[in-house]
Amino acid sequence: MTKISFHHAxxxxxxxxxxxxxxxxxxxxxxxxxxxxxxxxxxxxCATCHVYVRxxxxxxxxxxxxxxxxxxxxxxxxxxxxxxxxxCQVILGNGLEDLEVDVPGSQV
Amino acid sequence: xxxxxxxxxxxPVADWVTIAGLHxxxxxxxxxxxxxxxxHWVPAxxxxxxxxYESCHLIENDQETFSANETGSLxxxxxxxxxxRKDDPEHDVDRxxxxxxxxxxxxxxxxxxxxxxxxxxxxxxxxxxxxGADLISEYAAPYAAENLRLIMGFHNASQEDMQRWSQTMIxxxxxxxxxxxVWTASKKSYDEVDDAIEEVLPYLLKNxxxxxxxxxxxxxxxxxxxxxxxxxxxxxxxxxxxxxxGVAAWALxxxxxxxxxxxxxxxxxxxxxxxxxxxxxxxxxxxxxxxKETVLEGIQLPxxxxxxxxxxxxxxxxxxxxxxxxxxxxxEKKPHLAFGGGNHFCAGTWVARASVAGVALPRLFGGLPxxxxxxxxxxxxxxxxxxxxxxxxxxxxx
Ligand code: HEM
Ligand code: FES
Numbered sequence: 001m002t003k004i005s006f007h008h009a010x011x012x013x014x015x016x017x018x019x020x021x022x023x024x025x026x027x028x029x030x031x032x033x034x035x036x037x038x039x040x041x042x043x044x045x046c047a048t049c050h051v052y053v054r055x056x057x058x059x060x061x062x063x064x065x066x067x068x069x070x071x072x073x074x075x076x077x078x079x080x081x082x083x084x085x086x087x088c089q090v091i092l093g094n095g096l097e098d099l100e101v102d103v104p105g106s107q108v
Numbered sequence: 109x110x111x112x113x114x115x116x117x118x119x120p121v122a123d124w125v126t127i128a129g130l131h132x133x134x135x136x137x138x139x140x141x142x143x144x145x146x147x148h149w150v151p152a153x154x155x156x157x158x159x160x161y162e163s164c165h166l167i168e169n170d171q172e173t174f175s176a177n178e179t180g181s182l183x184x185x186x187x188x189x190x191x192x193r194k195d196d197p198e199h200d201v202d203r204x205x206x207x208x209x210x211x212x213x214x215x216x217x218x219x220x221x222x223x224x225x226x227x228x229x230x231x232x233x234x235x236x237x238x239x240g241a242d243l244i245s246e247y248a249a250p251y252a253a254e255n256l257r258l259i260m261g262f263h264n265a266s267q268e269d270m271q272r273w274s275q276t277m278i279x280x281x282x283x284x285x286x287x288x289x290v291w292t293a294s295k296k297s298y299d300e301v302d303d304a305i306e307e308v309l310p311y312l313l314k315n316x317x318x319x320x321x322x323x324x325x326x327x328x329x330x331x332x333x334x335x336x337x338x339x340x341x342x343x344x345x346x347x348x349x350x351x352x353x354g355v356a357a358w359a360l361x362x363x364x365x366x367x368x369x370x371x372x373x374x375x376x377x378x379x380x381x382x383x384x385x386x387x388x389x390x391x392x393x394x395x396x397x398x399x400k401e402t403v404l405e406g407i408q409l410p411x412x413x414x415x416x417x418x419x420x421x422x423x424x425x426x427x428x429x430x431x432x433x434x435x436x437x438x439x440e441k442k443p444h445l446a447f448g449g450g451n452h453f454c455a456g457t458w459v460a461r462a463s464v465a466g467v468a469l470p471r472l473f474g475g476l477p478x479x480x481x482x483x484x485x486x487x488x489x490x491x492x493x494x495x496x497x498x499x500x501x502x503x504x505x506x
Contacts, residue, residue: 074458
């Protein structure tokens, strides 16, 4: 199992244990984590699965693809040059066993 | 499972719903249905109509239980078997064949300039028609058609061809009455589109551009899939932007304080666009079919049930949206379902946003001083599977 923590404004945290191979978006949506929408089901097409990855984990992340790159310019809350990612494009496991993200205030 | 089946309710029947009533104004009907149950069998429509936000949202994210590959689909007959009626993994192959053509970077680099040019052309046409002209036929429809013609790469067709193809094949898709004249017109367009594709592909191989057909010309995709996907995209990419231009313009002209707000801050056209597609979803209902017996929000459904996923009703669910029946750009932002969701999430979402909220609406209200509803002629909104303005007479200061 891999562990992911979703930090919400105000300090609340959702901590989930999920199977390796699960995306951040899928983990959030199937477990009812507030603030992650995932309208397009993970096709890097809607930008409603935006998360800010906590700095200590940035080095462990996969590279940003062209599709993710252009979609990160379409997020509802401002893009953070270093920390913004699409939750559907980051898969847990395979070296990314533990992750903490901040949930943006808005996805639409 | 035992628990589910013992507590599940049978499907209520809504025999009081008529097609004529839905066509005129579906929203009071949706409201009554939603208040009674999340799903009804509707004899007049021949489908189980799903009207709550929660159920529509569940369906679009569960293609294993709710298949898009409907048996006896009229859309397959009218347009061929496109990606819209496939499940993954077959769907995914077709969807990926569209590449980056409809994505934000291509829109910025290629299509926005074309949208500006087309908006100027048809704004001139509306001006020339003069006060009292119909905003839909003089501006919204030809603008949406010409944009789509170039995005798709039909260099051998006109925007009028696109409009005729779209309408006749959509009529085929909705031909539940099996009217032979509707099938004749639909089949004629089907053949014309096939011919146009065959003619333009070699041209695009020699003269590549950023269009869908140009991308497909160079790809190992079966011709049958290309043909079906092009027809579906003609049917799905023209009427909807046209209808949201009409509905958004109408709603803003009916609500002068909101219009003033938007004029003072053009960034709010994007908000007005989202609120217009929430308030009147251009695609009000789309089909799915159950692959097994299932329970949806407590209602028992048989295997093979033909569902109508009524996103037009979900978007006005009071459990999600406060005061859902009114158009209000200042409402709390919430995700609506107008673009569908899950694997069939509209491939043209960003094209629609850029062409309508980014160009069509701001140029319209910026270009025609004091644009307003024509007091002499009534605006008409109609439809339910597809809904929009059938006529929108406007006037302005010269
Ligand atoms: C406001 C305008 C629009 C709305 C409200 C809209 C709505 C939708 C909806 C609800 C679906 C999913 C239907 C289903 O799941 O059965 C869809 C799919 C689709 N739309 Fe749009 N659409 C719009 C504009 C466009 C435009 C401009 C294009 C093309 C340039 C387009 C191309 C497509 C395609 C190709 C699909 C199929 C996606 C798939 O099956 O994976 N749409 N649209
Ligand atoms: S779920 Fe749509 S971009 Fe991630």
